Amino acid sequence: MGKENKYMAKHVEFNSCVHLWMGLGIAWVVSLSWAWTLHSLILGCAFLSAGIGGHIYACVAGRKIEVQE
Numbered sequence: 001m002g003k004e005n006k007y008m009a010k011h012v013e014f015n016s017c018v019h020l021w022m023g024l025g026i027a028w029v030v031s032l033s034w035a036w037t038l039h040s041l042i043l044g045c046a047f048l049s050a051g052i053g054g055h056i057y058a059c060v061a062g063r064k065i066e067v068q069e
């Protein structure tokens with residue numbers, strides 16, 4: 001298991017928030033197929049950016065902090 005996975009396993013609340021943000025971002029972007037609105041595009045990009053940023057943070061923090069097994 002990689003360090004990012006160990007970090008996510010140890011910090012369960014952070015893991016759930018990151019995946020919630022990714023899911024909301026995907027949902028807002030998919031909703032663009034029904035009604036093309038700027039509101040959906042902005043929210044989708046914001047939530048996807050937060051989710052991607054959370055994954056990057058977990059990767060960096062997992063390398064810096066030694067997670068005990």
